[in-house]
Amino acid sequence: MDKIAIISDIHGNITALEAVLKDIKNREINRIFCLGDCVTKCTHPDLVIDKIREICDVILIGNCDYVVCKPSSKGKDFWTRNKIGEERAEFMSSLPISYEFYMSGHLIRLFHASPYSLDEIYNPMFSNKNSKYSHLEIEKPDRLFENTPFIGKTASDPVPDIVGYGHIHTPYCVRFKNKTLFNTGSVGIPVEMHNDIIDDPNNKFSTLASYIILEGYFGSKNLNSISFNLVRVLYNIQREIEDLEVSDIPNKETIIRTLKSAISNNI
Known part of the structure; x- marks a missing residue:
């Protein structure tokens, strides 16, 4: 059987990325797909881009990648744009929006946020009604399986059996209506949306980097075994914090x- 590591939302955190890649290597996984948002927030977006270009088989664009790579980027986005330089920005802006493939007879579709845009959000952990994402909420998970022009699909195209995405930084996997929906969580900026966890000052598990492993027969349209494994990876958070503290x-x-x-602070 084949293994695919699906990572997302690295956000310039090279320390977390290196720890996750070490874990992937130790598990002898030979394919890595990245669902976007390699940049902003942490201080090494240049190193992150260089590394994912080296090791990822598939790289999709995220909302932060899109914003930073626009020539008109300003403020905190301009800081990142200046850090990555023009060649990396051009590379990131050329990335595809979605990717799909068969695995063990299941059609799997991947994108950063949704089949409608790079910003619209579905998060089962909360009401999808907050100030940051006002008017960008997706209230029903069924909509993430729809064929839309944004991802280059028409009504006549096959509907996926499995959808995977990033964007919300909180990992989960659910089964409903004969479909499977999963979120990778975040490599670089993990977020926990459960209120009982947020109120726990001793919570450490949720700060661990996260990614998903798919295991099955890659490229096969024949029905067979398939599995989903959520992985949490310990990394040296203090090292990344020290890099932030000495940066501008x-x-x-x-x-x-x-x-x-x-805890999400709408960063």
């Missing part, structure tokens, strides 16, 4: 709080 990156205090707590 905007909003670094908020980023540091999120790294320490896994």
Whole structure:
């Protein structure tokens, strides 16, 4: 059987990425797919881009990648744009929006956020009604399986059996209506949306980097065994915090709080 590691939302955190890649190597996984948001928030987006270009078989564009790579990027986005340089920005802006493949007889579709845009959000952990994502909420998970022009699909195209995405930074996997929906969580900025966990000052598990392993027969349309494995990886958060502290990156205090707590501060 084949193994695929699906990572997302690295956000310039090279320390977390290196730890995750070491874990992937130790598990002898030979394919890595990245669902976007390699940049912003942490201080090494240049190193992250270089590494994913080296090791990933598939790289998709995320909302932060898109914003940073626009020539008109400003403020904290400009800091990252200046850090990565023009060649990397051009590479990131050329990335595809979605990718699909067969595995053990299941059609699997991947994208960063949704089949409608790079920003619309579905998060089963909360009501999808918050100020940051106002008017960008997807209230029903069924919509993530729809064929849309944004991802280059028409109504006559096959509907996926499995959908995987990133964007919300909180990992999960659910089965409904004969479909499977999973989120990779985040390599670089993990977030925990459960209120009981957020209120626990001793919570450390949720700060671990996360990714998903798919195991099955890659490229096969014949029905066979398939599995999903959520992995949490310990990494040296303090090292990444120290890099932030000595940098001039905007909003670094908020980023540091999120790294320490896994509590979303709308960074």
